[in-house]
Amino acid sequence: MTAGRGAPDVVVIGAGVAGLACAQDLVAAGVAVRVLEASDGVGGRMRSDRVDGFLVDRGFQVFNTSYPQVQRRLSLPALALRPFTPGVLIHTESGRRRLTDPRSQPSALAGLLSGRVAGARDLAALGALAASDALLPPHRLKRRPDRSTRAALAGAGFTDAFVERFFRPFLSGVFLEDRLETSARVFHLVWRSMLRGALCLPADGIGAVPRALAAALPDDAVRLETGVERLTDDGVETTAGESVPARAVVVATGPGPAVALMPDVEVPDYRTVTTYYHAPERSPLHEPTLLVDTRRRFLNTCVLSEVAASCAPPGRALVATSVLGADAEGREPALREALSEVYGADAGRWELLTVRTVPEALPAMAAPQELTRTTRVAPGRYVCGDHRATGSVQGALASGARAAREVLRDLPSR
Template identity: 65%
Template sequence: MGASDGGLRDVVVVGAGASGLACAADLVAAGLRVRLLESGDTVGGRMRTDRIGGFTLDRGFQVFNTAYPQVKRRIDRRALRLRPFTAGVLVDTGEGRLRFTDPTRRSRATGGFLPGKGVSARDLLALGVLSAGDMLLPAARLRRRPDVTTLTAFAEAGISPALVEGFLRPFLSGVFLEDTMETSARFFHLVWRSMLRGTLCLPAGGIGAVPAQLASRLPDGVLRTGSPVASLTPGGVVLADGEEVSARAVVVATGQGAAARLLPGLDVRRGRTVTTLYHAAERSPLAEPTLVVDAKLRFLNTCVLTEVQPGYSSDGRALVSTSVLGSPGPAEEEAVRVALGEVYGTESGDWEALHRVTVRDALPVMRPPLVLSRTTRFAPGRYVCGDHRATGSLQGALASGGRAAREVIADLGRG
């Protein structure tokens, strides 16, 4: 074995994504001696941002929701210099676009939410009743509802297949990373509530600015990057180079794949894979910060990121982000580019292919009945947290990290 990393610590947290950062912060606040180990060169996990060719590129299309309770508690939103997306989406039907906009935000641009313009009066009423309940009822009541699939929930709410296929399925496919709407309705209602109550934004420095802010608040000596953990031991962890880090408790705050490797026997949900394609165009193909979805489901969603944050481009070109399920091959990728030209009504053949990012386990599968938050206790002195232990969102990751900290503090106190 290699040399030991100093003396005994109370807790080692493995993984400096959002969940690990939240856990470490709460443990430090409780007065515990903490070491946070991150295998990569910086924090963030899946919430990372790269600078490539003068462009700011997140590792996959991501948005920042201002309504999440954990975000309100932990993040200085003003410091992120957020700029919002339009409070709605454009749906390309193949015969033109329909605009679906939250009428409580922009009463003059309700677009598709007018009877006779993509949605019937009956559908308008059904969706309005569902939305009002999600927005106004206590979140605890939404969590206690009997759970079904999202598709079943729409049928029970009286929403027609026409509206499901014309708007809800294309839009929610990009939220759930699946196009059958098998995702838990319990999760849907909470996500829908957050969208109605909050604003979807992008930080000026990319989504990586969120975990960077959390990390900046940790005391010196807590975080170590470039420190991959090889295995757990009875007295702590061993790094890949053989170095030992001793601790009374270990919290595994990695993605589900690494967590299952470090904690044999851990029950983990299967993950969903998504690929984001980044293109540069000489001119913006859509002069507004609006998400576009495809009724034909040729891609999940697309948007011109520089319409949201112009600083994402250093040379004035437009940055177009497009996400698709799975990991497309070259022919499928070219088909997406052709589809983008049709959807945006422009020639896309001369767009520069800047980058592509495939994120495996981007979201956990969340079929009903969904347990919204599971204990982080795995074995004596062993804990596991992350969005795969809660809901697939920044809210879920931060909440799970906070829960791990509470359970560790309670157990060490009893010990």
């Protein structure tokens, strides 16, 4: 690999996880690669910042250990992962209800059998769904006829009441839509990954993941603060007017910049999410558990400092709460009222640390959903990202890997 010592074979535009995965595989094949990133750090949507001593991700995110691409590319022990509780707290009109996987916490079985969370029919359906999705190989799940998640849950035997009490509020935070219209194929694959892995957060924030990917590249492979103005006949031109020749170009940006560089590329609609970070004096919930609301006043909320103590200074707590859409006047005060109710604390006294809105957080994945798409756009031109696969870290990494395979297949021999 000789990036930086002359013209690269391939330019990758964007140092998000898709672009970094693509670059990793090209470098492993002996191809000279240069990654051009417009911002001051790698990660794209997966970035972490320090704000007044708190560690804040750019939008609430979790890390799933079971994704095949994650297991292939990353050392999980090196990320110092801190796990969430393998379950969820559901705020209902009758108070909190806990739904926990009894495989990881056998003591939770008694609570499930009490019928406070689910009746016998729903428990049986939940057990059958868990067995099917956890044990069937992914290719079998991918070949099922596609329909909406809501239709799939009804077909699996769940009552409407349980779907509204659990699946709808919980999956709203997973897919960033609250009508259960996401592809059932995507749902089953994501559900499988949750059953087979653990949901965690790196001790240094979600930004540790792309930093680990970038660390596996040669030192001079990534150029930060180098935006790309346009593609040229023989490479790219940066926003500073520099020409960077290359035999192939991979656009691994978000959907907006991708379309600006390649107007013929079709991208799906994207979901916007806003996360409010509050800093109370003490933790309002002494466990690392996601909390959802049957009234759907928010997607989910969590005391991040209970997951990873490194998220907050000593003696302080950090609460992350996500909502669909952008921030708007009056939204945060209304959210404080909801948080006061669900946590049983006076959220009106909490410090608002920061607000993070991610306009292109996740692609819409309504049925029928293609689970993977070619990255080829034109000779020597490729595009990758979660909009070419599924809206997840796995989808973004897999799309980057596919781009590398297609580049290697097409790249003329030197």
